[in-house]
Amino acid sequence: MAAIFQGVGAAAPLSSSPSNSFDSNKSVFSPPRSFSVVRSDGIVNLNPKGRSAQRLISNAVATKADSPAASSSSKPGHELLLFEALQEGLEEEMERDPRVCVMGEDVGHYGGSYKVTKGLAKRFGDLRVLDTPIAENSFTGMGIGAAMTGLRPVIEGMNMGFLLLAFNQISNNCGMLHYTSGGQFTIPVVIRGPGGVGRQLGAEHSQRLESYFQSIPGIQMVACSTPYNAKGLMKAAIRSENPVILFEHVLLYNLKERIPDEDYICNLEEAEMVRPGEHVTILTYSRMRYHVMQAAKTLVNKGYDPEVIDIRSLKPFDLHTIGNSVKKTHRVLIVEECMRTGGIGASLTAAITENFNDYLDAPIMCLSSQDVPTPYAGTLEEVTVVQPAQIVTAVEQLCQ
Amino acid sequence: MASAFSAAKFSAQPFPLNHTSTTSHDSSIVFAKPTSLFLGSTRKLRLTSSSKFNLSRRSGTVDAVSDVVKQKKSKSSPSLLITKEEGLELYEDLVLGRAFEDMCAQMYYRGKMFGFVHLYNGQEAVSTGFIKLLKQQDSVVSTYRDHVHALSKGVPARAVMSELFGKTTGCCRGQGGSMHMFSREHNVLGGFAFIGEGIPIATGAAFTSKYKREVLKEADCDHVTLAFFGDGTCNNGQFFECLNMAALWKLPIVFVVENNLWAIGMSHLRATSDPQIYKKGPAFGMPGIHVDGMDVLKVREVAKEAIGRARRGEGPTLVECETYRFRGHSLADPDELRDPAEKAHYAARDPITALKKYLIENSLASEAELKTIEKKIDEVVEDAVEFADESPVPARSQLLENVFADPKGFGIGPDGRYRCEDPKFTEGTAHV
Numbered sequence: 001m002a003a004i005f006q007g008v009g010a011a012a013p014l015s016s017s018p019s020n021s022f023d024s025n026k027s028v029f030s031p032p033r034s035f036s037v038v039r040s041d042g043i044v045n046l047n048p049k050g051r052s053a054q055r056l057i058s059n060a061v062a063t064k065a066d067s068p069a070a071s072s073s074s075k076p077g078h079e080l081l082l083f084e085a086l087q088e089g090l091e092e093e094m095e096r097d098p099r100v101c102v103m104g105e106d107v108g109h110y111g112g113s114y115k116v117t118k119g120l121a122k123r124f125g126d127l128r129v130l131d132t133p134i135a136e137n138s139f140t141g142m143g144i145g146a147a148m149t150g151l152r153p154v155i156e157g158m159n160m161g162f163l164l165l166a167f168n169q170i171s172n173n174c175g176m177l178h179y180t181s182g183g184q185f186t187i188p189v190v191i192r193g194p195g196g197v198g199r200q201l202g203a204e205h206s207q208r209l210e211s212y213f214q215s216i217p218g219i220q221m222v223a224c225s226t227p228y229n230a231k232g233l234m235k236a237a238i239r240s241e242n243p244v245i246l247f248e249h250v251l252l253y254n255l256k257e258r259i260p261d262e263d264y265i266c267n268l269e270e271a272e273m274v275r276p277g278e279h280v281t282i283l284t285y286s287r288m289r290y291h292v293m294q295a296a297k298t299l300v301n302k303g304y305d306p307e308v309i310d311i312r313s314l315k316p317f318d319l320h321t322i323g324n325s326v327k328k329t330h331r332v333l334i335v336e337e338c339m340r341t342g343g344i345g346a347s348l349t350a351a352i353t354e355n356f357n358d359y360l361d362a363p364i365m366c367l368s369s370q371d372v373p374t375p376y377a378g379t380l381e382e383v384t385v386v387q388p389a390q391i392v393t394a395v396e397q398l399c400q
Numbered sequence: 401m402a403s404a405f406s407a408a409k410f411s412a413q414p415f416p417l418n419h420t421s422t423t424s425h426d427s428s429i430v431f432a433k434p435t436s437l438f439l440g441s442t443r444k445l446r447l448t449s450s451s452k453f454n455l456s457r458r459s460g461t462v463d464a465v466s467d468v469v470k471q472k473k474s475k476s477s478p479s480l481l482i483t484k485e486e487g488l489e490l491y492e493d494l495v496l497g498r499a500f501e502d503m504c505a506q507m508y509y510r511g512k513m514f515g516f517v518h519l520y521n522g523q524e525a526v527s528t529g530f531i532k533l534l535k536q537q538d539s540v541v542s543t544y545r546d547h548v549h550a551l552s553k554g555v556p557a558r559a560v561m562s563e564l565f566g567k568t569t570g571c572c573r574g575q576g577g578s579m580h581m582f583s584r585e586h587n588v589l590g591g592f593a594f595i596g597e598g599i600p601i602a603t604g605a606a607f608t609s610k611y612k613r614e615v616l617k618e619a620d621c622d623h624v625t626l627a628f629f630g631d632g633t634c635n636n637g638q639f640f641e642c643l644n645m646a647a648l649w650k651l652p653i654v655f656v657v658e659n660n661l662w663a664i665g666m667s668h669l670r671a672t673s674d675p676q677i678y679k680k681g682p683a684f685g686m687p688g689i690h691v692d693g694m695d696v697l698k699v700r701e702v703a704k705e706a707i708g709r710a711r712r713g714e715g716p717t718l719v720e721c722e723t724y725r726f727r728g729h730s731l732a733d734p735d736e737l738r739d740p741a742e743k744a745h746y747a748a749r750d751p752i753t754a755l756k757k758y759l760i761e762n763s764l765a766s767e768a769e770l771k772t773i774e775k776k777i778d779e780v781v782e783d784a785v786e787f788a789d790e791s792p793v794p795a796r797s798q799l800l801e802n803v804f805a806d807p808k809g810f811g812i813g814p815d816g817r818y819r820c821e822d823p824k825f826t827e828g829t830a831h832v
Contacts, residue, residue: 098616127615133648138600138641145604148589149539151611168597181582181590182572183802220809241805269811269818316811316819323814355814 077260083253085227086116089234090154092263094124097152100238103130103143104156104193113158114194114253140166140191144173144243148185152238160195160247161207174243175218190237192246194253196287196337197385201250203373206381210247210314211343221314222268223247223286227257229312232266240268247314249287271318277307280395281325283348284335285311288386292335295391304395314344317351326352330361331398335386340368365394480762481697487755487764488773490528490696494752495777497524497548500557501727503781504547504564508731512789513564516593517578520548522694522726525751526658527552529699530626533707539587539625541602544579545658545725546591549628554586561784567791574794575802595629596636599655602627603642606653606716613713624710625653632663634677640684643718647685650715654706655681657720658693664729665737681718693721694749697758724749800825 080088094100101124102117108131111118121129132139136157143153157163163170174187197206210221220242224230230248237244266272274289275296284292289310296306307325311317326332332352334345345366352364367386374384482490501519508517520527523545531540531552542549550560555571563570564578572582572591580591589605592598605625612621633639634657646653657677661668668675681688687709691702699721706717724746728735759765804810807820819825 101611101615125615127611133641133644135637135641135645138603138638138645141597141600141638142604142607142642142645145541145589145601146608146611147604148601149605149608151608168594169600172592172594172597173601177590178805179802180572180576180580181584182570182575183805184572184582184584185589186805188805218803218809220804240809242809269808313811316809318812319814320812320816 077258079256079258080227081253082224082227082230082248082255082257083114083116085231085257085259086224086234086248087118087120089231090117090238091120091123093235093238094120094128097238099150100152100154101128101130101146102154102156103132103139105132105134105158105162107131107156112156114248114250116248116253117156136162136165137168141169141173143189143191144169144177144187147187147189147243148177152188152190154190154192154238157191157193159205159207159250160193160209161204163191163193163209164207164212166191167212170213170219170245171216175216178218186241187243188238188241189243190234190240190246191243192234192237192248194248194250196247196249196251197369197374197381198250200376200378200381201374202376206374208338208343208369210245211338213245214315214344214347219243219245219315220268221245221247222312223249223314225249225252225286225289225310225312227255228259229266229272229310231259232264233268233312235263236265236268239265244268247286251287252290266312269313269316269318271321272310272312273307273321274310275306275308277305277329279305279329280307280331280333280398281322281329282306282308282333282335282391282395283311283322284308285314285344286337288335288337291386291388292391295388295395298388298392299395302392302396304399306395311348317348319351319355322348322352323356326356327359330359332360332362332364333391333394333398334364334366334368335391335394336366336368337385338368339371340366341371343368362398365398367391367394480764481701482764484764487759488769490532490700491752491755491759491765491770492773492777493528493532493552494524494696494755495774496551496557496780497527498752499774499777499781500547500551500560500784503561503785505727505731507561507564507785513566513578515577516544516730516732517564518545518730519727520545520725522746522750523658523660523723524548525696525699525755526628526656526693526721526723528751529693529696530628530654530656530703530707533700533703534624534626537587537623539589539602539605539623540628541589541598541605541625542581542591542628543595543598543630543633544591544593545630546579546581546588550581550583550586550588550591553583553588555581555583555588557780557784558787559583561781561788562791565788565791566793567788568794568798569787569791573798573802575798589625595633596638599627599629599633599638599642602653603646603651606646606651606710607649609652610649622711622713623652624707625651626656626707627653628656628658630663631657631659631661631668631675631677632666632671633657634659634680635672640680643680643684643686643716646716650713652710652713653716654703654710655716655718657718658723659720660723660725661742662725662729662738664733667737676720678718678720684718686716686718688718688720690720690722693723694746694751694754696751696755 102120106113107117108121108126108129117129140155143155146153174189177185178187195207195209213221222233222244224233233246237246282292292308296308299306307329309321309325334348336343336345338344345368349364349366367390370384372384375381497520501521504517504519507513527548540549540553547560551557559571560581563572563574563576566574568574572580576582576591579593582588582590589601590598602625609621609623612618659677663671678688678690689702692698702719706719709717726747756770760767808818810819813819
């Protein structure tokens with residue numbers, strides 16, 4: 001899609017610091033680094049009304065070994081899987097605020113189709129963890145009505161795709177009601193569920209709804225990708241006064257990571273720096289983060305130094321983190337699981353072009369899934385989504 | 401299907417307001433003309449003399465409401481359904497609804513309000529009959545035909561009129577308009593443009609009431625929610641889904657169907673396989689009641705029982721109010737499809753005229769007192785228009801307010817600050 005950029009050669013250093021200049025002869029292999037959280041001032045927003053200073057809490061990509069020295073938290077933390085992290089976050093918030101409740105299909109006695117609500121009904125009762133009949137539009141609307149009248153529901157779509165049935169409520173009421181009521185009613189709901197392409201789940205169970213919902217005014221969308229940010233985003237979403245849609249991914253529920261013991265949240269509007277680098281900015285989210293990191297290994301071996309950012313906040317985009325990265329590397333590759341047409345990548349491309357065009361040395365490249373219903377056959381499904389090899393090729397093209 | 405239940409279970413209402421007019425009515429008028437092209441139910445609703453027809457039709461209902469009504473009937477001497485005070489309150493509310501809507505029509509044609517405006521003329525008995533029984537903390541959810549529901553619930557006429565004029569003093573700051581009347585103070589939860597989408601919201605409000613009682617242990621929380629919607633909505637999925645959930649969890653809600661026989665130009669009979677909506681209640685495990693929605697006292701009696709049930713935690717009720725809108729679907733509707741005879745039939749059952757007659761005949765009020773009320777209402781409505789006229793239009797800076805309860809939702813700009821911290825944001829000129 002993007003024209004191949006010719007003749008980078010010895011680029012004029014754009015920043016005063018010599019370490020930032022692009023030297024084509026530089027051998028770029030660097031040992032695995034410890035990673036730190038997004039904002040360099042280390043502020044994690046615990047209190048929505050103000051910001052309290054918080055120490056840096058380091059983060060690791062689950063596929064890499066976590067070096068203990070990287071953790072600046074004093075306690076050792078505990079290891080768990082992503083779905084358990086979500087459950088922990090949810091449970092802690094339900095303990096903290098009795099108005100937080102859960103509603104969805106099979107969230108109660110069954111414990112959730114992906115076990116995110118396991119044990120909660122036993123602990124909090126059938127009304128707080130409500131097993132609904134199969135009526136997405138109506139129970140989503142019910143959650144919104146409950147939110148308007150004082151509760152803080154977490155509405156689960158058993159699969160994100162099912163929320164297409166709730167589009168009426170999500171668009172009209174969830175997104176717009178605060179506005180049409182002149183600000184009188186708030187809708188502090190969290191709508192969450194697993195989406196994305198799984199393992200041969202078929203077209204309808206493999207949908208990416210973030211692209212359909214992104215135009216709805218008045219909602220925020222976040223996508224979690226690690227146990228750490230899953231718990232943090234879950235908690236932040238529940239505490240937020242805005243309606244938040246939390247996108248989980250079917251294939252990421254069993255990722256394991258060590259997370260801090262203490263209470264923390266992840267800021268809803270911020271992106272996450274996964275791997276700082278110099279040559280190219282790779283923006284991604286959810287499962288594609290892992291394909292990107294896999295490609296990054298190959299790229300590093302080939303001498304590239306990609307900067308990988310998990311955008312996390314799909315709406316609104318964190319243009320600060322993204323912008324700083326673009327200003328540093330001048331090349332952008334977006335890797336997403338959305339379809340090519342009208343996806344998150346398309347919006348992100350527009351946003352970057354609008355705001356940072358002067359800093360780009362090459363047109364933005366966007367790798368998305370094919371505009372096809374996800375086929376059942378494994379071989380076809382594999383080529384529907386972006387694979388690491390394509391990411392490597394794209395970076396090579398971009399950096400020529 | 402009428403045979404299974406005895407007609408005695410639920411017989412004619414006491415002291416019907418329109419008693420004399422209906423029995424003298426010509427029973428041969430046919431409103432639904434079955435032709436070879438006619439698709440839909442072949443039942444004829446409301447064609448025969450209503451008292452006879454009501455008997456056989458209502459025999460399909462299930463318990464609940466009849467008890468209170470039966471007791472009243474068994475008394476040998478007629479007793480009044482309302483006190484003078486109540487009567488005047490009801491009358492005032494009916495007149496307010498009518499006068500306000502008439503003024504809306506005037507203002508619309510004078511170019512003071514635009515878009516889709518749906519007026520409630522003729523249906524006032526339903527709003528007054530139900531909502532005047534509520535407490536402030538009870539909730540009302542309506543549709544786009546919501547002006548009068550808001551007024552009955554206590555939203556000032558000024559606030560509603562300003563909202564219609566699109567002024568910043570409107571109940572929704574001018575951002576909602578005719579179809580989105582909300583009031584936190586009076587617990588009016590909307591105002592919805594798409595039919596059916598308010599019913600789950602009402603179900604949610606009822607859920608909160610139950611949650612407060614059972615989870616948050618606010619033992620005295622007995623807030624009730626009323627959901628108003630029309631006959632067209634009763635063919636919509638959200639209606640059925642919510643009937644199911646409300647009955648399943650015994651939510652404190654009353655589903656009030658304002659069956660005015662028409663969904664824009666679609667006759668209820670052409671759209672519905674079984675047009676007797678109240679019968680759909682028992683299918684989901686709740687009582688289904690049919691009531692004459694042109695008679696505010698009958699509506700009030702039924703409402704008392706239904707609201708009482710909900711308050712006591714006995715669960716939801718489906719109430720079908722037979723009513724009629726005197727005007728078109730909206731001010732843009734030429735209203736050419738409806739039979740003039742049908743319109744005349746219902747005009748003769750005007751709820752305001754009927755109540756006036758009742759009050760005077762039963763010496764609850766004098767002509768003079770009622771005239772005073774009418775005059776007072778005229779002044780209230782005039783004042784509302786004046787207020788709305790003089791109110792300011794929203795400034796540009798209002799555009800981005802209220803999109804998010806927490807404006808951090810607009811995100812972080814390239815400079816690292818939250819967009820809402822940008823001074824231009826409050827001027828409404830910030831780029832988002």
